[in-house]
Amino acid sequence: xxxxxxxxxxxxxxxxxxxxxxxxxxxxxxxxxxxxxxxxxxxxxxxxxxxxxxxxxxxxxxxxxxxxxxxxxxxxxxxxxxxxxxxxxxxxxxxxxxxxxxxxxxxxxxxxxxxxxxxxxxxxxxxxxxxxxxxxxxxxxxxxxxxxxxxxxxxxxxxxxxxxxxxxxxxxxxxxxxxxxxxxxxxxxxxxxxxxxxxxxxxxxxxxxxxxxxxxxxxxxxxxxxxxxxxxxxxxxxxxxxxxx
Amino acid sequence: xxxxxxxxxxxxxxxxxxxxxxxxxxxxxxxxxxxxxxxxxxxxxxxxxxxxxxxxxxxxxxxxxxxxxxxxxxxxxxxxxxxxxxxxxxxxxxxxxxxxxxxxxxxxxxxxxxxxxxxxxxxxxxxxxxxxxxxxxxxxxxxxxxxxxxxxxxxxxxxxxxxxxxxxxxxxxxxxxxxxxxxxxxxxxxxxxxxxxxxxxxxxxxxxxxxxxxxxxxxxxxxxxxxxxxxxxxxxxxxxxxxxxxxxxxxxxxxxxxxxxxxxxxxxxxxxxxxxxxxxxxxxxxxxxxxxxxxxxxxxxxxxxxxxxxxxxxxxxxxxxxxxxxxxxxxxxxxxxxxxxxxxxxxxxxxxxxxxxxxxxxxxxxxxxxxxxxxxxxxxxxxxxxxxxxxxxxxxxxxxxxxxxxxxxxxxxxxxxxxxxxxxxxxxxxxxxxxxxxxxxxxxxxxxxxxxxxxxxxx
Numbered sequence: 131x132x133x134x135x136x137x138x139x140x141x142x143x144x145x146x147x148x149x150x151x152x153x154x155x156x157x158x159x160x161x162x163x164x165x166x167x168x169x170x171x172x173x174x175x176x177x178x179x180x181x182x183x184x185x186x187x188x189x190x191x192x193x194x195x196x197x198x199x200x201x202x203x204x205x206x207x208x209x210x211x212x213x214x215x216x217x218x219x220x221x222x223x224x225x226x227x228x229x230x231x232x233x234x235x236x237x238x239x240x241x242x243x244x245x246x247x248x249x250x251x252x253x254x255x256x257x258x259x260x261x262x263x264x265x266x267x268x269x270x271x272x273x274x275x276x277x278x279x280x281x282x283x284x285x286x287x288x289x290x291x292x293x294x295x296x297x298x299x300x301x302x303x304x305x306x307x308x309x310x311x312x313x314x315x316x317x318x319x320x321x322x323x324x325x326x327x328x329x330x331x332x333x334x335x336x337x338x339x340x341x342x343x344x345x346x347x348x349x350x351x352x353x354x355x356x357x358x359x360x361x362x363x364x365x366x367x368x369x370x371x372x373x374x375x
Numbered sequence: 376x377x378x379x380x381x382x383x384x385x386x387x388x389x390x391x392x393x394x395x396x397x398x399x400x401x402x403x404x405x406x407x408x409x410x411x412x413x414x415x416x417x418x419x420x421x422x423x424x425x426x427x428x429x430x431x432x433x434x435x436x437x438x439x440x441x442x443x444x445x446x447x448x449x450x451x452x453x454x455x456x457x458x459x460x461x462x463x464x465x466x467x468x469x470x471x472x473x474x475x476x477x478x479x480x481x482x483x484x485x486x487x488x489x490x491x492x493x494x495x496x497x498x499x500x501x502x503x504x505x506x507x508x509x510x511x512x513x514x515x516x517x518x519x520x521x522x523x524x525x526x527x528x529x530x531x532x533x534x535x536x537x538x539x540x541x542x543x544x545x546x547x548x549x550x551x552x553x554x555x556x557x558x559x560x561x562x563x564x565x566x567x568x569x570x571x572x573x574x575x576x577x578x579x580x581x582x583x584x585x586x587x588x589x590x591x592x593x594x595x596x597x598x599x600x601x602x603x604x605x606x607x608x609x610x611x612x613x614x615x616x617x618x619x620x621x622x623x624x625x626x627x628x629x630x631x632x633x634x635x636x637x638x639x640x641x642x643x644x645x646x647x648x649x650x651x652x653x654x655x656x657x658x659x660x661x662x663x664x665x666x667x668x669x670x671x672x673x674x675x676x677x678x679x680x681x682x683x684x685x686x687x688x689x690x691x692x693x694x695x696x697x698x699x700x701x702x703x704x705x706x707x708x709x710x711x712x713x714x715x716x717x718x719x720x721x722x723x724x725x726x727x728x729x730x731x732x733x734x735x736x737x738x739x740x741x742x743x744x745x746x747x748x749x750x751x752x753x754x755x756x757x758x759x760x761x762x763x764x765x766x767x768x769x770x771x772x773x774x775x776x777x778x779x780x781x782x783x784x785x786x787x788x789x790x791x792x793x794x795x796x797x798x799x800x801x802x803x804x805x806x807x808x809x810x811x812x813x814x815x816x817x818x819x820x821x822x823x824x825x826x827x828x829x830x831x832x833x834x
Contacts, residue, residue: 168782319385320730
């Protein structure tokens with residue numbers, strides 16, 4: 131199966147290890163992975179700020195990079211959700227539609243398409259899982275505390291396959307961390323307060339790491355943790371699932 | 376009370392958060408209400424079905440609103456009720472004032488009506504020299520303090536019992552420093568009893584107006600709507616035109632959803648059904664548009680009119696819990712207010728759709744399935760298109776869009792700016808980088824993922 135690797139712009143620039151882990155993991159699981167070299171961004175930062183009209187060229191660039199793959203996989207629920215909901219290209223509508231229907235967030239791709247049942251990974255630490263809103267409520271990576279529906283969690287299912295990992299869920303299992311794209315700077319006070327509260331909830335469980343499927347949420351939490359001199363670290367779920375046994 | 380503040384949500388929220396222990400208390404109090412809601416909702420196996428029914432009944436009603444409103448009017452008139460139509464807040468206030476002036480009324484009690492807050496009725500009557508007593512306990516507390524309600528169901532939720540004690544000491548002469556809730560409630564009860572007995576005219580809101588009967592239902596926990604309406608010789612009920620439901624049997628869906636969503640109670644303590652004036656009483660209904668037909672005409676936003684004002688979206692909203700209702704500077708705060716208020720005044724309320732992380736929890740708790748977070752996103756597009764956002768934001772995002780549409784330039788900018796995060800223009804455009812105020816920057820890596828890939832993987 132021919133997989134196009136989508137590495138969101140801020141991962142490419144600031145967290146290359148997340149991209150490397152994603153690529154290695156997909157290859158380990160038997161995928162033929164291509165990385166289109168002219169990719170930039172999904173367009174979400176503009177669209178969520180009300181400037182969806184400005185992301186047309188971004189969309190076009192995305193389509194020209196990612197047409198022709200069976201699947202497109204990226205380690206970010208938020209970017210993938212944006213593509214699923216908003217990717218359009220007037221000149222190549224069929225190709226844009228194919229991408230919208232075949233773009234996957236990493237954990238959902240592993241569970242739903244590759245149907246991974248075991249992983250040769252080991253991570254002997256106490257880990258808290260942060261459910262990112264767009265992955266959870268947008269892509270339905272796990273059940274939501276508000277809804278009266280059967281419980282499930284794709285990220286938890288995968289983490290349970292990792293040797294030595296002790297998973298701890300916070301008391302509010304799906305409260306937003308406050309990143310929210312440009313919200314993190316335009317509503318700085320609320321954004322940081324939300325992040326501090328998420329961290330406090332995880333800290334009550336004595337976790338060593340906070341993981342999740344969205345580097346943007348983790349970057350925000352990491353910024354607060356570091357500022358406050360905390361020993362708790364953030365790590366993307368791809369890095370845990372790719373950790374060597 | 377009107378909101379005089381010109382502060383935008385972000386600034387007002389920052390002031391609220393300055394008192395961090397109080398912010399924690401506010402967050403935890405409302406989270407407790409959300410948990411009570413979860414227990415009540417998850418205890419009903421048919422919960423999701425009820426939401427779907429409620430949504431469909433409201434969708435149907437909104438699509439046939441003209442007919443249902445006419446049916447309601449004619450049934451209510453048959454019942455001996457006087458029906459008024461108000462195009463806007465001004466007309467609403469004038470209709471009520473005319474009734475008051477006609478009867479030369481001095482003593483007025485009012486039970487909770489967010490519509491009268493939206494229309495600024497109390498202030499309007501005040502300018503005419505007429506005082507209105509709010510009889511909902513929370514509303515009375517904020518009225519004493521000359522503050523607007525901060526929450527549509529729990530109007531004084533921003534206050535602690537010591538605040539209430541201070542307020543009652545000042546206005547009701549209670550003992551200074553006595554914070555005992557029992558003592559304070561009793562003082563309010565005695566005070567309000569007097570007002571009920573004296574009152575000549577009672578104003579109430581409406582939770583549901585039933586087209587087939589011409590009757591309406593008012594839900595309260597304190598029974599204050601009933602006390603007012605039963606003691607006074609004139610009862611005026613005010614409603615936004617979206618309160619309509621076709622049949623009485625539909626109440627079996629909405630009454631089960633409303634209180635469970637609002638507070639986790641199976642039903643409000645009082646669900647009072649009004650149909651006709653008692654002998655010697657005069658009953659009026661004022662049906663208000665005030666921008667609602669405009670909202671009904673906006674395809675993307677019309678279903679915001681399904682709202683039954685339960686405030687579940689407030690209680691679940693992580694931003695609301697940490698910024699307080701007053702930071703929304705409108706009668707209806709919270710996520711639902713942020714999609715209703717831009718319709719009323721786009722310029723004044725352009726900040727509100729941005730006061731959200733788009734986490735989606737609001738849409739999940741909504742008992743009538745309003746796609747609140749999607750509408751927040753859509754309002755952002757409208758506000759930008761109509762020119763209601765800051766120029767700096769516009770310049771920054773335009774620059775970013777330009778960069779991200781050009782792969783070569785993107786890589787060049789990344790190489791130049793990774794270390795100081797110049798990469799994200801919205802950050803560099805602010806002189807005092809708001810990211811860095813309370814957060815460290817990510818440590819700049821030696822190479823981008825793409826550079827690593829070219830070095831290690833490219834065949």
